[in-house]
Amino acid sequence: MISLTVNGKARQVNVDPNTPLLWVLRDTLGMTGTKFGCGAQLCGACTVHLNGQPVRACGTPVSAAVGKKVTTIEGVGATPVGKKVQAAWNEIDVPQCGYCQPGQIMTATALLNSNAKPSDADIDNAMAGNICRCGTYPRIKAAVHKAAGTKGA
Amino acid sequence: MTTLKNPSRRNFLKSGAVAGGALVIGVQIPHALAKAAVKTSMPNAWIRIGSDNSVTILVARSEMGQGVVMALPTLVAEELEVDLKKIKVDFAPPGEVYINGMLGGQITGGSTSVRDGWDKLRIAGAQARIMLTEAAAQQWKTDASKCTAKDGVVTGPGGKKATYGQLAEAASKLTPPKEPKLKDPSQFRYVGKSLKRLDSASKINGTCEFGIDVKLPGMKYAALAQCPVLGGKVTSFDASAAKSMPGVRNVVQITDGVAVVADSWWQAKQARDALKITWDEGPNKSLTTEGVFKGLAGAMAKPAASIKQQGNVAEAMKTAAKKVEATYEMPFLSHSPLEPMNFTADVRKDSALLIGSIQFQQMALGMAAGITGLKPEKITIKTTYLGGGFGRRIDLDYMAQAVEISKAIGAPVKLLWTREDDLTHDFYRPASLTQMQGGLDASGKPVALSLKMSSPSVTARLFPPLVKDGVDPLMTEAILVPYDIANQSVGTVIHDTGLRVGYLRSVSHALNVFANESFIDELAVAAGKDPYEYRLALLDKQPRFANVLKLAAEKAGWGKPLPSGTARGIALMEGYDTYMAQVVEVSIANSAIKVHRVVCAVDLGRMVNPNIVEQQIESNIVFGLTALLYGNITLKDGRVQETNFDKYKLLRMPETPKIEMHIVQSTEKPGGIGEPGMALLPPAVANAVFALNGKRLRKMPFTLA
Numbered sequence: 001m002i003s004l005t006v007n008g009k010a011r012q013v014n015v016d017p018n019t020p021l022l023w024v025l026r027d028t029l030g031m032t033g034t035k036f037g038c039g040a041q042l043c044g045a046c047t048v049h050l051n052g053q054p055v056r057a058c059g060t061p062v063s064a065a066v067g068k069k070v071t072t073i074e075g076v077g078a079t080p081v082g083k084k085v086q087a088a089w090n091e092i093d094v095p096q097c098g099y100c101q102p103g104q105i106m107t108a109t110a111l112l113n114s115n116a117k118p119s120d121a122d123i124d125n126a127m128a129g130n131i132c133r134c135g136t137y138p139r140i141k142a143a144v145h146k147a148a149g150t151k152g153a
Numbered sequence: 154m155t156t157l158k159n160p161s162r163r164n165f166l167k168s169g170a171v172a173g174g175a176l177v178i179g180v181q182i183p184h185a186l187a188k189a190a191v192k193t194s195m196p197n198a199w200i201r202i203g204s205d206n207s208v209t210i211l212v213a214r215s216e217m218g219q220g221v222v223m224a225l226p227t228l229v230a231e232e233l234e235v236d237l238k239k240i241k242v243d244f245a246p247p248g249e250v251y252i253n254g255m256l257g258g259q260i261t262g263g264s265t266s267v268r269d270g271w272d273k274l275r276i277a278g279a280q281a282r283i284m285l286t287e288a289a290a291q292q293w294k295t296d297a298s299k300c301t302a303k304d305g306v307v308t309g310p311g312g313k314k315a316t317y318g319q320l321a322e323a324a325s326k327l328t329p330p331k332e333p334k335l336k337d338p339s340q341f342r343y344v345g346k347s348l349k350r351l352d353s354a355s356k357i358n359g360t361c362e363f364g365i366d367v368k369l370p371g372m373k374y375a376a377l378a379q380c381p382v383l384g385g386k387v388t389s390f391d392a393s394a395a396k397s398m399p400g401v402r403n404v405v406q407i408t409d410g411v412a413v414v415a416d417s418w419w420q421a422k423q424a425r426d427a428l429k430i431t432w433d434e435g436p437n438k439s440l441t442t443e444g445v446f447k448g449l450a451g452a453m454a455k456p457a458a459s460i461k462q463q464g465n466v467a468e469a470m471k472t473a474a475k476k477v478e479a480t481y482e483m484p485f486l487s488h489s490p491l492e493p494m495n496f497t498a499d500v501r502k503d504s505a506l507l508i509g510s511i512q513f514q515q516m517a518l519g520m521a522a523g524i525t526g527l528k529p530e531k532i533t534i535k536t537t538y539l540g541g542g543f544g545r546r547i548d549l550d551y552m553a554q555a556v557e558i559s560k561a562i563g564a565p566v567k568l569l570w571t572r573e574d575d576l577t578h579d580f581y582r583p584a585s586l587t588q589m590q591g592g593l594d595a596s597g598k599p600v601a602l603s604l605k606m607s608s609p610s611v612t613a614r615l616f617p618p619l620v621k622d623g624v625d626p627l628m629t630e631a632i633l634v635p636y637d638i639a640n641q642s643v644g645t646v647i648h649d650t651g652l653r654v655g656y657l658r659s660v661s662h663a664l665n666v667f668a669n670e671s672f673i674d675e676l677a678v679a680a681g682k683d684p685y686e687y688r689l690a691l692l693d694k695q696p697r698f699a700n701v702l703k704l705a706a707e708k709a710g711w712g713k714p715l716p717s718g719t720a721r722g723i724a725l726m727e728g729y730d731t732y733m734a735q736v737v738e739v740s741i742a743n744s745a746i747k748v749h750r751v752v753c754a755v756d757l758g759r760m761v762n763p764n765i766v767e768q769q770i771e772s773n774i775v776f777g778l779t780a781l782l783y784g785n786i787t788l789k790d791g792r793v794q795e796t797n798f799d800k801y802k803l804l805r806m807p808e809t810p811k812i813e814m815h816i817v818q819s820t821e822k823p824g825g826i827g828e829p830g831m832a833l834l835p836p837a838v839a840n841a842v843f844a845l846n847g848k849r850l851r852k853m854p855f856t857l858a
Contacts, residue, residue, distance in 0.1 A: 015417075023419040027374065027417045027418055027419070034359070035363075036365065037492075037572065038797055038798050039571055040797050040799070043572075072359070074359050086357050086358065089353075090357055093350055093353055095218075096769075097539060097541045098218070098355075098357075098538065099363060099490075099491045099492045099540030101357060105357065124806050127806045131491065133489060133490055133491045133541050134541060134772050135774065137775060137806040137809040138809060139768075139771070
């Protein structure tokens with residue numbers, strides 16, 4: 001048995017410790033908000049937080065999450081910054097197909113946790129690892145600024 | 154997209170529609186909803202009203218980001234007179250009533266959803282409102298003309314009120330009025346207004362259910378090994394290692410390969426990778442990119458199927474003061490929606506349940522009936538939200554695989570592809586070559602234009618009866634220039650390169666607009682004219698084209714100085730009844746193209762929701778930039794070489810330009826907006842790069858080295 005803390009709750013899972021955290025979240029715990037896009041840490045759709053740091057759940061063995069706080073899209077709204085980011089996403093009406101958005105929101109929340117007033121370039125740098133095939137980038141950037149209370153170029 | 158009429162498919166659709174058909178006339182639906190105390194009535198196929206006053210509007214198109222889940226219910230709600238914010242939406246089952254009138258099947262594609270639904274859905278809303286009002290009038294023994302409906306309540310003489318929920322059952326028994334009067338657009342309350350999408354909240358909090366998120370009781374997970382060469386088959390396999398791995402339940406051979414079924418997908422995937430399979434790689438095992446383009450070039454020697462013959466090009470070329478020739482080349486592209494192909498099927502002896510991300514519901518039903526041997530009415534198909542589609546999910550391969558696996562193991566199963574599976578087993582956008590020749594008179598005006606294009610045909614694979622006299626109507630979109638040129642010869646040669654091809658967003662518009670809008674720029678250069686003025690002078694008979702061209706040029710500041718090292722390019726098109734022009738500003742740094750600004754002028758007639766229209770324009774710009782900078786599926790030994798996003802790059806935020814949109818207020822009939830814009834980026838950027846450094850880019854993706 002592996003003990004995890006996911007969105008503040010203690011969870012026990014009986015899986016191979018090498019199983020990527022993504023599949024433990026999705027298939028074992030039924031938390032499907034975290035998405036599978038590439039399986040190779042290239043697209044960011046599976047981004048979750050480990051102790052507040054953004055990580056790619058597809059490339060993180062579940063064993064690496066033991067003893068750390070895992071935060072997912074299902075729980076990020078309970079944090080002050082996550083709540084603000086989701087509200088901004090609503091305000092700007094960001095999603096199209098919506099599939100990448102949980103990962104985008106997790107990355108944006110981590111950015112604002114470490115840099116409360118990001119510039120355009122800061123946002124570009126932080127969000128560059130998250131692909132949106134629908135091309136919602138202009139709205140994502142606007143939403144990050146909105147959440148931060150900053151203005152874009 | 155041109156109307157698809159496939160007799161055999163239509164016949165199938167009739168039988169397949171039985172299940173959905175019952176809903177159309179059915180006054181009450183017996184399934185899950187009946188379990189609750191709420192009684193549900195259906196005044197027509199689009200609307201369910203609960204005795205609790207809940208209003209559910211059925212959406213018969215698949216939501217893949219383009220906003221149908223908002224736009225289509227808006228059309229119904231406008232006439233139904235309900236509060237749009239309070240409605241619920243559900244995806245429609247397969248059914249004849251839900252057939253897309255522009256495509257002849259229940260298909261989401263061709264940017265047709267709003268164009269097809271514009272009248273139909275408003276009529277459905279109006280009919281239901283009139284029936285609800287009539288039911289109230291009958292109850293109050295008054296005339297319906299003395300009653301009004303608003304926000305889900307009918308008000309009658311003396312202030313009597315009845316809710317839609319109270320009236321729905323009686324209303325559903327009435328005969329729908331044949332020609333209900335629709336609102337004048339000046340009375341629109343929702344249509345044409347920039348409203349936020351109803352599906353955003355679930356996509357922001359992670360609860361939106363995509364195909365990949367489906368879970369059925371007792372469901373197992375499958376991973377599938379498919380031949381690395383498309384078209385290949387299993388010769389033999391050794392599953393002994395795979396079967397001994399944890400969680401593995403079954404290893405089954407199906408038509409397309411060998412599937413491993415396990416308790417979790419990760420276990421299934423690990424075990425799949427441990428399979429030892431000998432493949433018969435089939436006829437495509439030696440395919441290479443070079444071979445593909447050699448084949449396309451060879452096809453150019455064949456006679457073309459004629460698309461247009463006007464005047465006499467040969468004669469006009471003889472007397473032309475200047476001649477210009479160019480050949481344009483487009484590679485194969487992958488759809489790469491971010492949700493990899495996946496599907497869930499539960500095939501039992503007497504019924505089947507299919508759930509997932511699909512774009513073509515009736516074909517799915519026919520496929521499932523064929524594989525399971527079940528009658529269509531025993532098969533339930535549920536459409537989830539799609540994590541992108543772009544045309545990929547019109548094809549059914551991944552669904553058929555899930556159905557075969559479930560049938561083989563007798564349990565519900567979710568099949569999920571890896572990204573590598575997805576990139577190497579796509580139905581790719583056709584590669585193409587286009588040869589163009591133009592002749593100018595002494596003043597520089599074009600007097601002759603010839604175009605010959607060779608490309609594989611998607612339609613020849615998917616809907617062969619639609620290819621007539623060698624012409625695929627979905628290979629020739631936007632192939633005719635809007636410009637006034639007296640002598641024209643336009644033709645195509647269908648050439649199957651071996652690699653399977655599929656419809657991809659904007660379909661052949663992208664191929665033809667790249668060639669045409671690059672070439673008109675080359676003619677302008679040969680004539681020594683400004684590319685914008687040159688185009689405009691040839692559009693006297695095309696007011697909607699001319700209008701968007703002028704608007705884009707004006708808003709972009711065409712002709713005004715730019716910082717050194719920066720240049721503008723312009724391009725123009727019509728697609729899906731939408732007229733569009735773009736001006737881009739481009740610079741080059743370290744041999745890489747950087748697009749700084751895109752100004753887009755659009756006339757798409759009437760709009761349902763400008764917010765979604767703007768989303769789609771932005772989306773197409775990013776999609777088009779991805780194609781011109783990176784899009785390139787290549788082949789070696791019959792294998793697609795681009796296996797993940799490191800090799801098949803997609804545009805990222807730092808590369809996204811500033812986008813400015815100018816939408817023409819128009820009372821023309823609605824045009825489609827989900828697809829056309831991406832076709833404009835490649836020629837606009839190529840034209841800008843030429844303006845910058847005199848290098849003409851005729852081959853996509855663009856490289857400067």
